[in-house]
Amino acid sequence: MWHHYHHDLDARIRLLIITQFYPPDYAATGQLIEELAIKLSQKEFKVHVFTGQPGYAFSTASAPKYEQIHQLSIQRSQISRFWSQRIRGKALNGLLFCLRAVLHIVRAAMHHDIAVLTTAPPYLPVLGYFARRLLGLRYICLVYDLYPDVAVRLGVLKPNHRLTQIWRWINCKVWGQAEQIIVLSSTIRDHIVENYGIPAHRISIIHSWTDPSLVIPRPKSDNWFAQRHGLDRTFTVLYSGNMGRCHDLETVMATAKLLRHEQVRFVFVGDGAKRSLCMQLAEDYGLQNCLFLPYQDKQDLPYSLTACDLSLVSLSRGMEGLLAPSKLYGCLAAGRPVAVICDDRSYLKDLVTEAECGEAFQQGDREGLAAFILHLMAHPQRVEAMGQAGRTYLEHHFTPDIIAEHYAQVICRSAGRSRRPQLLPSAAPQRQAVPVSDRLD
Known part of the structure; x- marks a missing residue:
């Protein structure tokens, strides 16, 4: 067993973050990690990020191998791009990144106090388990998407498949050795407690965020993005971000079909496995009210996110508790109403209800969503x-400073350091974990 040397208690905590995606990659998880790493490096942390070259969605295929920004250092390994839009390709690319991360952890373990390992790729936290057992490195698991559960819901794996059973057993081992598990919503925590037997007190709920100083509400009359695409002359419904298998876009397209004769435009900004499906449905339905655009550079997001009158966030049926869409927070910052398509028990429904910033609709409820859009079109004061x-609500709960302070408290506690927590606004509404036996059918 290797042991870390203990340095002065006043010294910065040496934090290692390992994640496959990081800017200039467009992946939302990577962009959030970048903002978090910068904020933590401005606190009592010396942060080192190990990541890959752009490999998910990008306009720049390569980035500097090494970067140093004050107390933040970034090291990018080579990355493979085998069939990056297909499940098997993503799995292979993620596995190759993990192999490179193994070598990095072996070299870096003695020089860090604690590591944060994301689930990008899903099996990356396994490295934390072995680093803890063999090298003595403490670690925190940051869970974005809950695998293999997502793969089972998508039909990629069967519930009783040997791989599924092994993966779940590994999750229990990995989470059992972690100092803490960070999840993005109360329903993800509930799922882990109920299905994996992890005590709720070992799971911290920390939401994603958006910087309200970067995304500022602006009228479409003063928005070049809206004007370039003719969105300043019609009521615009925006879906921005990952158009993947876990998101219900079929309900959105069915709603667009219902409203094809109304003065409303549906704009899709992003990419993913369902983008081609949506484009095909638009062609099959003969829709002239749909516009498909690629991912936008980060500096253009303040304009693309505000080039609408209503924002959409969605989860496919059965995905609640397995992932949390980060696109929600940009929608809130943009100062636009939000329509969420989700299960009735979703934290998304709780959030928009608490914030009084939109409405929630169950998957398949095209009539309800269409009626809400028509209501907003007729009542612009409600939009405002x-x-x-x-x-x-975002300014009180989900800014980078607020969220970084939550992370700092969890990391310090996990690293065995004490700190005086800063005063924070009240937390977002959270559902309490309830054992399966206590739930009503």
Whole structure:
């Protein structure tokens, strides 16, 4: 067993973050990690990020191998891009990144106090388990998407498949050795507690965020993105971000079909496995009210996110508790109402209800979503009021400073350091974990 030397208690905590995606990659998880790493490096942390070259969605295929920004250092390994839009290709690329990360951990373990390992790729936290057992490195698991459960819900794996059973057993081992597990929503925590037997007190709920100083509400009349695409002349419904298998876009397309004769435009900004499906449905339905655009550079997001009158966030049926869409927080910052398509028990429904910034609709409820859009079209004052309420809610709960402080508290506690927590606004509404036996059918 290797042991870390203990340095002065006043010294910075040496934090290692390992994640496959990081800017200039467009992946939302990577962009959030970048903002988090910068904020933590401005606190009591010396942060080192080990990541890959752009490999998910990008306009720049390569980035510097090494970067140093004050107390933040970034090291990028080579990355493979085998069939990056297909499940098997993503799995292979993730596995190859993990192999490179193994070598990095072996070299870096003695020089860090604690590591944060993301589930990008899903099996990356396994490295933390072995680093803890063999090298003595403490680690925290940051869970974005809960595998193999997502793969089972998508039909990629069968519930009783040997690989599924092994993967779940590994999750229990990995989470059991972790100092803490960070999840993005209360329903993800509930799922882990109920299905994996991990005590709730070992799971911290920390939401994603958006910087309200970067995404600022602006009228479409003063928005070049809206004007370039003719969105300043019509009521616009925006879906921005990952158009993947876990997101219900079929309900959105069915709603667009219902409203094909109304003065409303549906704009899709992003990419993913369902993008081609949506484009095919638009062609099959003969829709002229749909516009498909690629991912936008980060500096253009303040304009693309505000080039609408209503934002959409969705989860496919059965995905609640397995992942949390990060696109929600940009929608709130943009000062636009939000329509969420989700299960009735979703934390998304709780959030928009608490914030009074939109409405929630169950998957398949095209009539309800269409009626909400028509209501907003007829009542522009409601658009303004809901949008402002959502932004105010974000400013009180989901800014980079607020969220970074939550992370700092968890990391310090996990590293065995004490710190005086800063005063924070009240937390977002959370559902309490309830054992399966206590739930009603």
